[in-house]
Amino acid sequence: MSVTVQQSCTLEPGIPKSAGASEAATVPSPRSPAEQGVEPRGGPAAGPVVPPGRKRIAKELVHLHDEASVLVVDWVRRGPAEFTLTVEWPASAAGARPDPELAAHTLRQCGLAISHAEFGVPLDHQSLLRKLDFSIAPTARPEGNDPLLLSVDLRCSPENARDARGHGCEAMDFTVRAGARTIIRARSLATWISPGVYRRLRGAHLSPRWGDWEIPAPVAPSAVGRSRAGEVVLAATGAPDRWLLRNDPDNKEMFDHPVDHVPGLGLFTAACQAARAARTAASAGDLPAGTVDVTMAYSRYVEFDAPCFLETTETAGTAETAFAAESVEVTGVQEGEVAFRIGLRRGAGSLTD
Structure with missing residues (x-):
């Protein structure tokens, strides 16, 4: 699981968020469609007209x-x-x-x-x-x-x-x-x-000693589509379809700030690298080309005090399949339990409205 996406639509809409005890942020009041150059509801589904480089939200x-x-x-x-x-x-x-x-x-x-x-x-x-x-x-x-x-x-x-x-x-x-x-x-x-x-829910895992764990050596950056070793989140295990997760606190792509477990999108980064590594080992190159379908399912937290292994299974399409599907499924396992499954699959074609 991760500290990630979603809303609660059961709450009354339009109430500004509460600031945390240690930090406050100004919540922008939503502007009307006319103020932002957007057609009102029922009109064309165009986005707001905003100059590139505009200041982002808090x-x-x-x-x-x-x-x-x-x-x-x-x-x-x-x-x-x-x-x-x-x-x-x-x-x-x-x-x-x-x-x-x-x-x-x-x-x-x-x-x-x-x-x-x-x-x-x-x-x-x-x-x-x-x-x-x-x-x-x-x-x-x-x-x-x-x-x-x-x-x-x-x-x-x-x-x-x-x-x-x-x-x-x-x-x-x-x-x-x-x-x-x-x-x-x-x-x-x-x-x-x-x-x-x-x-x-988190109990003893709520306050880990940040960075107080072993960080194994990374695989070659080129094997996972990266240019620097500091961006690599996988270590070799000796098996061609199995990798060890590297939780490097200095990797800001994985960890924007200290957390009590590995974030879900950090695990997705690791899964994408594992998929690239598997395809590189098979001389297949990068992730599946064309329209890409992604599935993520999280069932357990990934902790810092035990090794987490990523295992890949790849399926190549054949001439008999409807659209020559290719897929890579990455399973994250920690202490013998499946923590997440992430799949990347080539789809049938471009998206349509």
């Missing part, structure tokens, strides 16, 4: 300490539980196909921002990601590799209003567009819990 809204990592620029409300957000991807991230890791972070930030600012979820509540599934279609590279503005339509809906522990459990549906072209569709399911419940 980093506290998306659970980050690094302002440079904030992607969300602004949003408007289109209905009781429907919103359109504007996201800006930096020039260095704009490419012929959105990177699955960037896509996941985009969805996470949109969900968190709306949860806190529009549905009143306090900053000190924990969001536990249970599932995140999305499809990515190829998109054209912007001319000159400029920053890319995206429009994200988000619809919130309760799903199983209370889970087995009595916590709110909510769903979100996302449609991400670059201009008029849909490039990502997604659905997430997560749970919000209060600080008191979280303390009881």
